[in-house]
Amino acid sequence: MKKKLALLIAGTMVMSAALIGCGSGQAGGVPAASDSQEAPAESGASGEAVDEAVETEETAAEESSASGEDVSAIGSDDPEATELEHWTFTELFTAFYADMVEQWNEENPDKPIRINVHVLPYDDMHNKLQIALNSGTGAPDTVDIEVGRFSGFTEGDVQLMDMTEYAQPYKEYVVDSRLQLFSRDDKLYGCPTHVGATVAFYNEKLLGDAGIDYTTIRTWDDFKEAGSKYYEATGKAFGNLDTGTNMFFNLLLAQLGGDYLDEAGSISVNNEKVAEALQIMKDMQEANAVSLVPGGNVDADEGYAAYNSGEFAVMIMPLWMSNRFVNYMTDLDGQIAVAPVPVFDDSTTVLSACNGGTGTAVVKTSEKADIAAEFITYAKLSEYASVIQWDTLGNDPCNMSVWTDASVTENPDNRYLAYYTNNPFDTLNAVKDGIMILDSQTTKYYPSIGNSFNTEVFNAVFENGDDIQEILDIVQDELENEFAY
Amino acid sequence: MEERWVDWKQSTLFQNQVHEFGVECFETEESMKKFFYSTKAAPFVFICPFVLTVVVFWLLPIGKSVMMSFQNVLQGQEEWIGLRNYRQLLNDRVFRIAVGNTFKFTIGMLLLLIPLPMVLACIINSRILKYTKIFKTIYFIPALTSVVVAGTVFRLIFGEGDRALMNQVLQLFGGESVKWLRLRTTGYAALLILACWRWIGVNMMYYIAGLQNIPAELYESASIDGANGFRQLVGISIPLLKPTTTYVLTISINAGLSMFIESYMLWKGNNSPGNIGLTIVGYLYRQGIEKNAMGYASAVGILLLLVVLAINMTQLYLTGFFRKEESV
Numbered sequence: 001m002k003k004k005l006a007l008l009i010a011g012t013m014v015m016s017a018a019l020i021g022c023g024s025g026q027a028g029g030v031p032a033a034s035d036s037q038e039a040p041a042e043s044g045a046s047g048e049a050v051d052e053a054v055e056t057e058e059t060a061a062e063e064s065s066a067s068g069e070d071v072s073a074i075g076s077d078d079p080e081a082t083e084l085e086h087w088t089f090t091e092l093f094t095a096f097y098a099d100m101v102e103q104w105n106e107e108n109p110d111k112p113i114r115i116n117v118h119v120l121p122y123d124d125m126h127n128k129l130q131i132a133l134n135s136g137t138g139a140p141d142t143v144d145i146e147v148g149r150f151s152g153f154t155e156g157d158v159q160l161m162d163m164t165e166y167a168q169p170y171k172e173y174v175v176d177s178r179l180q181l182f183s184r185d186d187k188l189y190g191c192p193t194h195v196g197a198t199v200a201f202y203n204e205k206l207l208g209d210a211g212i213d214y215t216t217i218r219t220w221d222d223f224k225e226a227g228s229k230y231y232e233a234t235g236k237a238f239g240n241l242d243t244g245t246n247m248f249f250n251l252l253l254a255q256l257g258g259d260y261l262d263e264a265g266s267i268s269v270n271n272e273k274v275a276e277a278l279q280i281m282k283d284m285q286e287a288n289a290v291s292l293v294p295g296g297n298v299d300a301d302e303g304y305a306a307y308n309s310g311e312f313a314v315m316i317m318p319l320w321m322s323n324r325f326v327n328y329m330t331d332l333d334g335q336i337a338v339a340p341v342p343v344f345d346d347s348t349t350v351l352s353a354c355n356g357g358t359g360t361a362v363v364k365t366s367e368k369a370d371i372a373a374e375f376i377t378y379a380k381l382s383e384y385a386s387v388i389q390w391d392t393l394g395n396d397p398c399n400m401s402v403w404t405d406a407s408v409t410e411n412p413d414n415r416y417l418a419y420y421t422n423n424p425f426d427t428l429n430a431v432k433d434g435i436m437i438l439d440s441q442t443t444k445y446y447p448s449i450g451n452s453f454n455t456e457v458f459n460a461v462f463e464n465g466d467d468i469q470e471i472l473d474i475v476q477d478e479l480e481n482e483f484a485y
Numbered sequence: 486m487e488e489r490w491v492d493w494k495q496s497t498l499f500q501n502q503v504h505e506f507g508v509e510c511f512e513t514e515e516s517m518k519k520f521f522y523s524t525k526a527a528p529f530v531f532i533c534p535f536v537l538t539v540v541v542f543w544l545l546p547i548g549k550s551v552m553m554s555f556q557n558v559l560q561g562q563e564e565w566i567g568l569r570n571y572r573q574l575l576n577d578r579v580f581r582i583a584v585g586n587t588f589k590f591t592i593g594m595l596l597l598l599i600p601l602p603m604v605l606a607c608i609i610n611s612r613i614l615k616y617t618k619i620f621k622t623i624y625f626i627p628a629l630t631s632v633v634v635a636g637t638v639f640r641l642i643f644g645e646g647d648r649a650l651m652n653q654v655l656q657l658f659g660g661e662s663v664k665w666l667r668l669r670t671t672g673y674a675a676l677l678i679l680a681c682w683r684w685i686g687v688n689m690m691y692y693i694a695g696l697q698n699i700p701a702e703l704y705e706s707a708s709i710d711g712a713n714g715f716r717q718l719v720g721i722s723i724p725l726l727k728p729t730t731t732y733v734l735t736i737s738i739n740a741g742l743s744m745f746i747e748s749y750m751l752w753k754g755n756n757s758p759g760n761i762g763l764t765i766v767g768y769l770y771r772q773g774i775e776k777n778a779m780g781y782a783s784a785v786g787i788l789l790l791l792v793v794l795a796i797n798m799t800q801l802y803l804t805g806f807f808r809k810e811e812s813v
Contacts, residue, residue: 123774157562295645300753447775459667459758459759463667464759474578478579485557
């Protein structure tokens with residue numbers, strides 16, 4: 001008997017040792033905080049991962065990685081209520097969904113909802129989702145997918161639900177390019193969280209001290225001139241030049257009417273327009289109108305620090321930087337003005353570009369897919385949702401009817417409005433009809449293109465001073481090889 | 486009554502019953518014993534947990550990976566594509582960069598992580614040093630620290646700004662700030678420093694254990710013969726540490742070739758500027774996880790497995806691991 005017991009114990013120990021082995025292997029994995037921060041660099045067009053994460057990023061990461069998963073049940077107590085399982089990678093979204101479910105249940109007493117929000121670390125969540133969708137079991141009903149990872153879920157037999165029909169009631173109010181970003185073949189697979197309109201943030205105080213009036217900057221030539229003047233006067237950097245993210249670059253490329261693809265839709269990153277956009281940035285760098293940001297990305301610790309200490313005066317980034325400004329660049333409170341980005345000339349029709357984002361999707365095979373889609377479109381696209389988005393997260397809301405609603409745009413309690421010297425909604429309204437995306441952003445090529453530019457092209461051109469055409473040709477070959485079949 | 490009971494106890498029937506019961510008990514135990522003591526069955530029972538673990542967690546996934554490396558894996562679709570992934574891999578410039586980086590890191594690690602811990606272990610094990618426990622602990626602490634935390638701290642130390650620690654040190658000596666993690670050489674150095682900091686204590690522990698197995702008489706007789714400390718190190722310690730060195734070499738090669746997390750943490754992600762910190766495993770992660778090309782990533786994995794096997798087998802063969810008489 002004793003021997004049996006001893007054997008049993010020995011067996012258990014061996015097994016647990018083996019399992020611990022696996023566990024520590026995974027501890028090699030990474031916590032959400034760094035992942036989510038890493039996401040912008042990785043996907044290029046994203047920035048989202050950190051985007052909404054800002055305030056609770058660290059705590060959320062710690063909590064979710066400590067317990068592996070953090071579940072909150074929100075909504076109706078009604079036993080008849082539809083129960084949705086939702087996955088997200090941002091703790092802050094839990095509060096957002098709590099608000100939305102409450103409002104939904106009030107407005108729709110006949111179809112109450114209860115939502116279980118599972119907060120998982122960034123990579124973990126996307127990887128689990130991938131595996132669940134690939135294998136056909138274990139997927140949630142609804143899920144937040146970061147834009148950089150979105151294309152991965154729209155390949156092959158798409159397991160996400162087409163929500164076009166459900167989004168119809170909101171469509172006319174919502175920024176169209178934002179919906180395009182999460183659509184494939186005219187099917188809407190994800191609902192956006194914000195517009196992510198790229199704007200110019202000017203440090204009014206620093207510029208004023210150097211005798212520069214930002215309101216006179218209309219074209220990129222003006223911008224370059226002002227930048228040189230500012231640099232001569234102060235010896236400090238003017239605008240941002242990132243090597244780790246292509247948000248600024250995408251804007252220039254869109255304004256030039258270019259793209260990473262040719263007209264037939266094949267990869268052509270070595271085309272004239274791309275080279276031209278790079279040359280324009282390079283010229284601005286040589287004129288000291290833009291300078292390399294420490295860390296290669298304004299949307300990261302070193303970037304925030306550089307701005308906060310006044311080493312840079314201008315930032316060309318999406319408006320969701322608002323929550324970074326308010327939380328990480330607190331010394332600039334009351335100094336920053338938001339304005340439309342410069343253009344090339346009066347014929348430029350692209351006044352802003354959508355960058356970053358999280359798309360909320362519904363899993364097609366879920367039994368509750370219909371009501372889930374109805375709820376998600378409501379929770380992400382409705383006017384009420386947009387108000388909550390702006391008030392709590394500082395994201396430029398997708399539903400444009402909010403942009404002219406004085407109770408929102410003039411809200412004296414809003415800390416984002418209080419931070420800026422002017423009203424960001426004026427800028428949004430001014431660029432309203434010119435917010436675009438690149439066609440390539442919705443293709444399967446985009447994650448790879450963004451990756452190549454963020455790791456290789458920008459570094460080669462702006463950091464090492466390599467020949468533009470040469471590096472573009474190399475990357476073109478590389479991408480052609482990747483998508484050769 | 487009493488008498489009848491005594492009679493009954495003495496009767497053959499009773500004796501037989503008792504005997505049978507005893508035999509039964511004995512037989513159950515015997516058959517268990519037989520089973521466990523049997524030279525045929527027992528070994529299988531004992532290795533069963535290991536074999537099961539290996540089969541379930543290693544062999545099956547490897548088998549599946551081999552299959553996937555010949556497929557194009559998408560959601561709900563698995564398409565057989567023959568050698569396409571491998572052909573693509575051979576033309577992949579970034580993969581070549583990753584391979585180059587990985588080998589550079591591995592070689593760097595071998596050059597640093599074998600001699601240094603060995604010398605440290607000898608010092609700590611010798612009687613010259615007091616408070617050896619404190620030193621042992623200090624060297625071992627990095628192994629217990631989370632790489633995530635360490636990576637973050639190292640990233641800040643090697644920051645670009647003038648206020649980053651390394652740049653302040655440089656300025657102290659009149660140097661200019663360096664963009665540590667953007668240049669190939671400094672990035673490589675930072676990664677090596679992080680890896681050394683992390684592994685030096687572990688390797689040192691192996692060497693200390695090895696040193697303690699060397700009989701003290703050898704040193705004694707050597708010192709009687711007039712050998713000094715250095716002579717003893719070269720003549721006794723290093724040759725007798727050979728099994729330990731073989732082991733440390735093997736695990737260091739593995740650690741070097743499978744390096745990922747250090748690079749991932751140092752550059753805050755898998756995308757270092759100009760791919761200077763990209764490793765093979767990092768590339769596998771980029772393809773499989775970030776780009777959802779599971780089939781292609783499997784091909785990278787299989788190739789890595791073959792390379793590691795080839796290197797380790799050669800190295801173990803050369804160090805005489807497979808020769809029976811020399812195995813320790």
